[in-house]
Amino acid sequence: MFRQTRSFLMPRLVPTLDAFAAQGFGAQAGFLSEDECSALLEQIASYRSTHELPEVYRASGDRPLHYSVIDGERITTHFPDLVSLYERVNALVNEAMGEELVPLEDLRVGLNVNVTPAGGTYRWHYDRNAVTAILYLNAVPGGETEIYPNYRLFMEGARYSALQRIADRVLEMRIVRGMFGRLVQVAPETGLLVAMRGNRCLHSVRPVEGDADRINVIMAYDRPGVQFAVAPQLDQYLYESEAASKVDPNYR
Numbered sequence: 062m063f064r065q066t067r068s069f070l071m072p073r074l075v076p077t078l079d080a081f082a083a084q085g086f087g088a089q090a091g092f093l094s095e096d097e098c099s100a101l102l103e104q105i106a107s108y109r110s111t112h113e114l115p116e117v118y119r120a121s122g123d124r125p126l127h128y129s130v131i132d133g134e135r136i137t138t139h140f141p142d143l144v145s146l147y148e149r150v151n152a153l154v155n156e157a158m159g160e161e162l163v164p165l166e167d168l169r170v171g172l173n174v175n176v177t178p179a180g181g182t183y184r185w186h187y188d189r190n191a192v193t194a195i196l197y198l199n200a201v202p203g204g205e206t207e208i209y210p211n212y213r214l215f216m217e218g219a220r221y222s223a224l225q226r227i228a229d230r231v232l233e234m235r236i237v238r239g240m241f242g243r244l245v246q247v248a249p250e251t252g253l254l255v256a257m258r259g260n261r262c263l264h265s266v267r268p269v270e271g272d273a274d275r276i277n278v279i280m281a282y283d284r285p286g287v288q289f290a291v292a293p294q295l296d297q298y299l300y301e302s303e304a305a306s307k308v309d310p311n312y313r
């Protein structure tokens with residue numbers, strides 16, 4: 062389920078959920094059973110038989126953003142079970158973090174189903190929010206989530222500054238990652254729940270192999286009332302087939 066390349070600057074991960082506040086990343090295998098995941102996959106398949114999902118493709122080196130998404134507004138209308146799941150995971154996250162985090166005010170962004178097709182990937186990025194939980198509904202070959210836990214040089218209070226942007230760019234370079242980062246690879250596994258500090262962990266998705274879509278649920282949390290300066294352009298970049306402007310999408 063997990064592979065780590067090195068432990069140079071940080072202790073070895075114990076990938077349990079309650080460790081994630083300190084280590085930036087944690088996991089719980091079998092959070093949902095095979096049957097619960099199959100039921101959700103059926104609901105998603107039935108929704109897709111009558112609704113077309115936007116296909117998103119944004120070039121980004123050898124790891125573009127290439128996926129389809131059901132955003133939180135659609136989920137609220139059509140998938141009450143996923144809304145309950147979002148609340149249930151919130152309680153776990155708060156316990157592990159020892160603080161009160163809440164679903165994002167912008168529901169479209171807070172809860173997503175990502176559908177990554179064969180060959181699809183997700184570019185290197187940080188999320189805009191403090192904590193992101195990922196629930197994998199199926200196992201596919203490839204499609205590992207790659208995470209550098211707590212890797213970011215995070216400038217609290219200046220996260221949209223030029224300096225932050227430059228630091229992010231430099232740290233994202235392959236050679237710099239290789240020198241300073243500790244890479245954790247998470248292979249998709251049915252029912253596996255992962256939580257990470259989304260705005261501190263550099264992460265991406267490796268190419269999905271085989272024929273099946275890789276399907277997972279992405280749940281975002283942050284402190285109550287937090288606002289995100291990047292929201293309007295970024296939302297278009299992430300959720301619509303056509304991107305109007307060439308924004309630099311550094312934050313999910």
Ligand SMILES: O=C(O)CCC(=O)C(=O)O
Nearest residue numbers: 175183206266277279313
């Ligand atoms: O699908 C994954 O494993 C990660 C997706 C992700 O990082 C995101 O939606 O922000």
Ligand SMILES: [Fe+2]
Nearest residue numbers: 187188264313
């Ligand atoms: Fe992300």
